[in-house]
Amino acid sequence: MDTIKTQQWTSDSVAADLERAIHEHRLPPATKLGEDELGDAYGISRTTVRAALHALSHRHLVELRRNRGAFVAQPSVREAREVFEARALLEPRTARSAAERMTDAALDLLRANIEDEHAALDANENGRALFLSGQFHVEIARIADQTTIETFISELISRSSLIIALYWRRRAALCETQAHHALLDAFARRDGDSAEQLMKNHLLDLVASLDLRNVAQPATSLREALNR
Amino acid sequence: MDTIKTQQWTSDSVAADLERAIHEHRLPPATKLGEDELGDAYGISRTTVRAALHALSHRHLVELRRNRGAFVAQPSVREAREVFEARALLEPRTARSAAERMTDAALDLLRANIEDEHAALDANENGRALFLSGQFHVEIARIADQTTIETFISELISRSSLIIALYWRRRAALCETQAHHALLDAFARRDGDSAEQLMKNHLLDLVASLDLRNVAQPATSLREALNR
DNA sequence: GTGCGCAAGATTGTATACAATCATGTGTGC
DNA sequence: GCACACATGATTGTATACAATCTTGCGCAC
Numbered sequence: 001m002d003t004i005k006t007q008q009w010t011s012d013s014v015a016a017d018l019e020r021a022i023h024e025h026r027l028p029p030a031t032k033l034g035e036d037e038l039g040d041a042y043g044i045s046r047t048t049v050r051a052a053l054h055a056l057s058h059r060h061l062v063e064l065r066r067n068r069g070a071f072v073a074q075p076s077v078r079e080a081r082e083v084f085e086a087r088a089l090l091e092p093r094t095a096r097s098a099a100e101r102m103t104d105a106a107l108d109l110l111r112a113n114i115e116d117e118h119a120a121l122d123a124n125e126n127g128r129a130l131f132l133s134g135q136f137h138v139e140i141a142r143i144a145d146q147t148t149i150e151t152f153i154s155e156l157i158s159r160s161s162l163i164i165a166l167y168w169r170r171r172a173a174l175c176e177t178q179a180h181h182a183l184l185d186a187f188a189r190r191d192g193d194s195a196e197q198l199m200k201n202h203l204l205d206l207v208a209s210l211d212l213r214n215v216a217q218p219a220t221s222l223r224e225a226l227n228r
Numbered sequence: 229m230d231t232i233k234t235q236q237w238t239s240d241s242v243a244a245d246l247e248r249a250i251h252e253h254r255l256p257p258a259t260k261l262g263e264d265e266l267g268d269a270y271g272i273s274r275t276t277v278r279a280a281l282h283a284l285s286h287r288h289l290v291e292l293r294r295n296r297g298a299f300v301a302q303p304s305v306r307e308a309r310e311v312f313e314a315r316a317l318l319e320p321r322t323a324r325s326a327a328e329r330m331t332d333a334a335l336d337l338l339r340a341n342i343e344d345e346h347a348a349l350d351a352n353e354n355g356r357a358l359f360l361s362g363q364f365h366v367e368i369a370r371i372a373d374q375t376t377i378e379t380f381i382s383e384l385i386s387r388s389s390l391i392i393a394l395y396w397r398r399r400a401a402l403c404e405t406q407a408h409h410a411l412l413d414a415f416a417r418r419d420g421d422s423a424e425q426l427m428k429n430h431l432l433d434l435v436a437s438l439d440l441r442n443v444a445q446p447a448t449s450l451r452e453a454l455n456r
Numbered sequence: 457g458t459g460c461g462c463a464a465g466a467t468t469g470t471a472t473a474c475a476a477t478c479a480t481g482t483g484t485g486c
Numbered sequence: 487g488c489a490c491a492c493a494t495g496a497t498t499g500t501a502t503a504c505a506a507t508c509t510t511g512c513g514c515a516c
Contacts, residue, residue: 010469035498045471046498051282058286060376067477067498082376089317089377148288148310149317152380238499263468273501274468295468295507 009042011051017042018052022061022072023134023161024127033062033070059155061162073162077212080163084207087156090149091137092200095183097144099195102187106143110187113139114180121177130161136180140199160206167210179205237270239279246280250289250300251362251389252355261290261298287383289390301390305440308391312435315384318377319365320428323411325372327423330415334371338415341367342408349405358389364408368427388434395438407433 007013018038021027033053035046042049053070056062063073075083098106113136120129134157141150179202186194235241246266249255261281263274270277281298284290291301303311326334341364348357362385369378407430414422 036496047470047472050498051279054279054282055286058283065498068479069498079376082374085374086318086376086380089321090314093317146310146313148307148314148384152314156376264466275500275502278468293468296509297468 009044009048011048011055014038014042014044014048015052015055018056019059019061019158020131022056023131023158025130025161025165026127027072029072029074029162029165031072033072035070059158061155061158073159074166075159075163077167079159080167080210080212081207083156083159083163084203087153087160088200088203090153090156091140091203092196094141094144094146094149094153095199096192096196097146098140099187099190099192101143101145102190103143106139107184107188110136110139110143110184114177114184117177117180130164133176133180134158134161140183163210167212169211170209237272237276239276239283242266242270242272242276242280243283246284247287247289247386248359250284251359251386253358253389253393254355255300257300257302257390257393259300261300263298287386289383289386301387302394303387303391305395307387308395308438308440309435311384311387311391312431315381315388316428316431318381318384319368319431320424322369322372322374322377322381323427324420324424325374326368327415327418327420329371329373330418331371334367335412335416337367337371338364338412342405342412345405345408358392361404361408362386362389368411391438395440397439398437 009017018027018033027033035049035053038049038053039046053062053064057064057070060075060079061073063071065071113132117129117132117136120126120132137157138150138154141153144150179198183195183198183202186198246255246261255261263277263281266277266281267274281290281292285292285298288303288307289301291299293299341360345357345360345364348354348360365385366378366382369381372378407426411423411426411430414426
């Protein structure tokens with residue numbers, strides 16, 4: 001197997017590349033991430049790969065098992081609930097702050113994001129659309145000028161993508177963009193109250209679209225299923 | 229210099245050990261954390277030390293500068309505000325959840341924590357008292373049964389300790405334990421409303437006890453001061 | 457005497473080599 | 487034929503060696 005790109009990969013950029021692949025569902029939950037394999041793929045040594053995998057494990061996107069390797073995380077039903085509870089605490093109030101600090105330039109960024117998502121959906125690039133949909137939320141935290149909270153939300157968004165991969169119920173993804181449009185309107189009006197409430201409902205809708213009953217989790221490999 | 233302990237150090241345990249040292253102000257902000265130095269101190273190779281330092285940098289407790297090394301982080305005034313804004317979003321509602329789920333065993337844990345803090349203060353172990361004071365908040369998240377939020381709060385608490393090291397204004401630390409006592413009472417009554425409100429006020433008091441005006445930050449070395 | 461440039465030392469960044477651990481398959485005994 | 491034990495292979499955990507980068511001090515030119 002040849003290397004992926006001609007680039008000066010660092011542990012951070014490899015981690016970002018892997019995170020995006022996970023976020024876009026190109027690397028589904030439970031995928032084995034062998035160090036040698038990744039090292040060959042990126043054309044780097046295991047040292048750098050290990051640093052990237054450890055970084056992702058701190059973001060709960062990768063699960064490290066001692067002497068067994070790294071796997072794309074498989075959030076449990078419980079973890080899924082927790083992630084959305086954390087988002088419910090952080091995002092509505094952050095959306096309010098963003099609305100209050102909104103600028104025209106920031107509005108353009110959010111509009112461009114929504115348009116890109118539409119374009120990706122039209123091109124049947126569902127993974128990319130999902131990624132952009134998440135970026136919308138991260139952008140809001142950035143506009144709210146809360147770097148610390150943005151870091152948390154960014155992690156929660158990526159984990160949400162894994163949760164969606166495992167527990168998504170509905171087929172129609174269009175309701176999503178509708179909520180983002182409504183938020184955009186509230187932002188355009190600098191309406192903090194509406195933004196907070198819309199974000200709250202948006203998150204509730206997201207959870208409602210998941211199947212979080214305590215059913216057996218899908219496992220890609222038999223071994224994984226039995227070790228649980 | 230001889231090794232610290234006879235123990236099988238792993239990157240995680242080294243990171244935990246360093247985090248506690250930072251939390252207890254035994255390693256003040258801007259302290260240089262040389263890899264060779266730490267490797268010798270713990271009796272391990274640089275590989276493991278590096279993994280620990282990277283882990284701490286992901287928690288924003290250590291700042292890594294390319295080709296220059298690792299330093300105990302020095303949160304800026306802005307970062308300090310952000311940390312407490314994040315805590316304000318997470319902790320009050322978490323305290324409410326904890327109150328609603330409180331058990332007698334959990335109450336005992338919290339009581340023991342407060343007693344230990346008193347004992348530490350009496351023994352003039354201020355660092356240990358500060359650590360225990362932070363653990364009180366982490367325990368609450370654990371009692372609320374929110375692992376994800378607990379992780380975030382744990383990080384924010386450690387960062388708060390750095391913030392206190394840099395920006396603490398008042399001398400009297402006794403007001404602290406008073407707030408924890410009040411919270412304990414609310415928990416004992418399973419009074420979610422009070423717990424949420426008390427936590428909110430407690431965090432406001434904490435911020436008020438800091439000097440977050442935009443003054444020049446104290447720097448331990450001249451070089452650090454100039455590079456900023 | 458001051459300022460620039462270069463070289464030496466120190467420290468981190470990366471790769472490679474070795475050790476430890478786990479998974480798997482085979483063989484032997486019952 | 488089944489179960490347990492051991493050996494083999496594969497993969498991760500750790501240490502060491504080398505390369506790259508930055509700091510620092512000296513020396514030379516002006």
